[in-house]
Amino acid sequence: RIARATFSNRLRSVRSLHEPKLAVVGNWREPPNASKPLPRLRYPDAVNLIFRTILRMIRSRYSSKLHMTDVGRMDFRVVPTDIDVLGHMNNGVYFSIMDLGRIDLMIRAGAWKALRAKGWYPVMANETMSFRKSLDLWKKYTLETRLVGYDGKAVYVEQRFVVDGEIYASAMTRARFLKSTGGTVPVAELAQLLGADAATHEPPAWVSAWA
Secondary structure: OHHHHHHHHHHHHHHHHHOOOOEEEOOEEEOOOOOOOOOOOOOHHHHHHHHHHHHHHHHHHOOOOOOOOOOEEEEEEOOHHHEOOOOEEOHHHHHHHHHHHHHHHHHHOOHHHHHHHHOEEEEEEEEEEEEOOOOEOOOEEEEEEEEEEEOOOOEEEEEEEEEOOEEEEEEEEEEEEEEOOOOEOOHHHHHHHHOOOHHHOOOOHHHHHHO
């Protein structure tokens, strides 16, 4: 028994020499060098997204006009820079594509130009998404974007990824608008600029509870 205990103590000592000591931060434990910055990497995905955003913004300017309460639709195809190691669209890419849908709706409704003139811009406060089916490489899909409603502080937009009429993924977003001079844009002023009545566009009960 004494020999077994001595061997166990030696084994723990050897392990302690090779295992990094963990620093406790709140309820998380992490190695002491975890805060060291990672080496800079170049991501072609980011470059692809920048050019895709610019291209889509140009196309939106010449697309059919919409009202902010209309449903905006954009057609996409899953390209190699969208997929992960499993061969389907990475979950993070969905949120980047959703940005394009909201920008498209604002441009086609004339809100984008009006917002920029006032120095107002949106920031995302909450996002939630449900995935039903995977979007595989080269799959064509349509992104649908519609304004759901307002509350006292934010704007709610629903977005769906649709293939041949079937919903593959759906999301609800909550955004606030800020002023370039500082402060938050009151929702009543924002709704007036967008040509909508905030009082008649309340979000569904489950959305209010989620927010």
